[in-house]
Amino acid sequence: MTTRTPYVLKGETGDWEVVMGLEIHAQVASNAKLFSGASTAFGADPNCNVSLVDAAMPGMLPVINCKCVEQAVRTGLGLKAEINLYSRFDRKNYFYPDLPQGYQISQFAHPIVGEGEIDVDVEPAHGGEAYSFPCRIERLHLEQDAGKSIHDMDPNSTYVDLNRSGVALMEIVSKPDVRSPAEAAAYVKKIRAIVIALGTCDGDMEKGNLRADVNVSVCRPGQYEKFRETGDFSHLGTRCELKNMNSFRFIQQAIEYEARRQIEIIEGGGTVDQETRLFDADKGETRSMRSKEDAHDYRYFPDPDLLPLEIEQAWIDEIKASLPELPDQKRARFESEYGISHYDAGVLIADAEKAEYFEAVAKGRDAKLAANWVTQELFGYLNKEGLELADSPVSAEALGGLIALISDETISGKIAKDVFARMIAGEGEAAAIVEKHGLKQVTDTGAIEKVVDEIIAANPEQVERVKEKPQTLGWFVGQVMKASGGKANPKAVNEILKAKLGV
Ligand code: ADP
Numbered sequence: 001m002t003t004r005t006p007y008v009l010k011g012e013t014g015d016w017e018v019v020m021g022l023e024i025h026a027q028v029a030s031n032a033k034l035f036s037g038a039s040t041a042f043g044a045d046p047n048c049n050v051s052l053v054d055a056a057m058p059g060m061l062p063v064i065n066c067k068c069v070e071q072a073v074r075t076g077l078g079l080k081a082e083i084n085l086y087s088r089f090d091r092k093n094y095f096y097p098d099l100p101q102g103y104q105i106s107q108f109a110h111p112i113v114g115e116g117e118i119d120v121d122v123e124p125a126h127g128g129e130a131y132s133f134p135c136r137i138e139r140l141h142l143e144q145d146a147g148k149s150i151h152d153m154d155p156n157s158t159y160v161d162l163n164r165s166g167v168a169l170m171e172i173v174s175k176p177d178v179r180s181p182a183e184a185a186a187y188v189k190k191i192r193a194i195v196i197a198l199g200t201c202d203g204d205m206e207k208g209n210l211r212a213d214v215n216v217s218v219c220r221p222g223q224y225e226k227f228r229e230t231g232d233f234s235h236l237g238t239r240c241e242l243k244n245m246n247s248f249r250f251i252q253q254a255i256e257y258e259a260r261r262q263i264e265i266i267e268g269g270g271t272v273d274q275e276t277r278l279f280d281a282d283k284g285e286t287r288s289m290r291s292k293e294d295a296h297d298y299r300y301f302p303d304p305d306l307l308p309l310e311i312e313q314a315w316i317d318e319i320k321a322s323l324p325e326l327p328d329q330k331r332a333r334f335e336s337e338y339g340i341s342h343y344d345a346g347v348l349i350a351d352a353e354k355a356e357y358f359e360a361v362a363k364g365r366d367a368k369l370a371a372n373w374v375t376q377e378l379f380g381y382l383n384k385e386g387l388e389l390a391d392s393p394v395s396a397e398a399l400g401g402l403i404a405l406i407s408d409e410t411i412s413g414k415i416a417k418d419v420f421a422r423m424i425a426g427e428g429e430a431a432a433i434v435e436k437h438g439l440k441q442v443t444d445t446g447a448i449e450k451v452v453d454e455i456i457a458a459n460p461e462q463v464e465r466v467k468e469k470p471q472t473l474g475w476f477v478g479q480v481m482k483a484s485g486g487k488a489n490p491k492a493v494n495e496i497l498k499a500k501l502g503v
């Protein structure tokens, strides 16, 4: 595996590097909201999933939803993080038309989950080898989501839909350990894979159930290392926060644009203002949304309506014992159990469906061959056609059948590709296709010898050449394969040719 190399941006006055910390808002998988019994179902009519608590009617009291707490603990354990037995809810005061309380209930001074760490797997976009890096997690806390203002229903009025008001979110905050646009996207992918595996968030980014704020700053080479040695943030540049990114492609584009914008400002003699910016996907640029508030602007104070949250170690241990297999564990198991590469294992565990499909194909068969066929032939085909695995015209069972025919040498790998194309076209099972079109591999040495003899007799010049240059044997192999309609067993062809030509 390659090591991590700095991502360098060239400026007018020298090189720059980027530093990023991410805040991910993940909607907690729970049927009810964080402090009320109202439903969290997506797509309900506006304002139908709103209790009196969510509408902030005077005198209403929030009641903590135990399921949401459990999901936060479960996620913390999946992030290999410290679970705090004592945590507390604070009011974060601000005005928004879609926030009827006038404050958001969040956790500020005492979050439920403390420091953790995850391994992030990066596949650089512009070629280059895959690598992993550790990203430290600062904290995870629980908080309420706000409602939604609707500006496009009426030319003169704004409407508000409070269905989302009070839905539980987990805010997962990373340390500033992310160092390139590709790493930022990979970090979000990894968090998403973990929460999906845990069942604590459905990870649906299109619905906004998982969205990322990316804090971006730029610095000169060497500064980041000083920061890591001392923990002193003054070695880093001023950060801007890019809000609510919910696509991997936009995350990378936005960071790229933002880093260059900051470099231009600094090189022009200006200073970067700490602010919140929005990415305009159509224009491909970020623009200022508001200057960034500091914590004291929110006038945080403990919510007097809620008691501190105290949980017991025994309960945490119980949750820990029930954790499913996580992506990193699954990857390690695939490598050891199936003997496949770290890279292939990474591709296969990227989502649970792919992993399940692969395991069904590999069961009782040549697992390496299965991994090749699934990741290259099948995924290659699906990608090209823009299809999801669920729409695959070839089931795991059917692909397994094809692989079994390659393993027992009924067909060659080359013929198998032809059979696979016919399976995609709907011709049926591999064995039936091989039978119908007479594609069985010829392993009968007598038959192969006959073809070999004919070709040797017809090409005396090539025979002279191969004796001087044994590496030209491939030409003969090609001729024999062609003459046999691709059906001769390549291994047998090689052996017979070598024996007859004495190379
Ligand atoms: P806030 O709540 O005001 O956004 P936080 O202290 O929670 O502030 O930090 C938010 C995120 O910003 C964290 O992920 C942190 O790692 C990141 N961050 C802090 N300083 C920098 C910096 N100089 N450059 C890039 N990211 C930073």
Ligand code: MG
Binding pocket: 023, 173
């Ligand atoms: Mg924050």
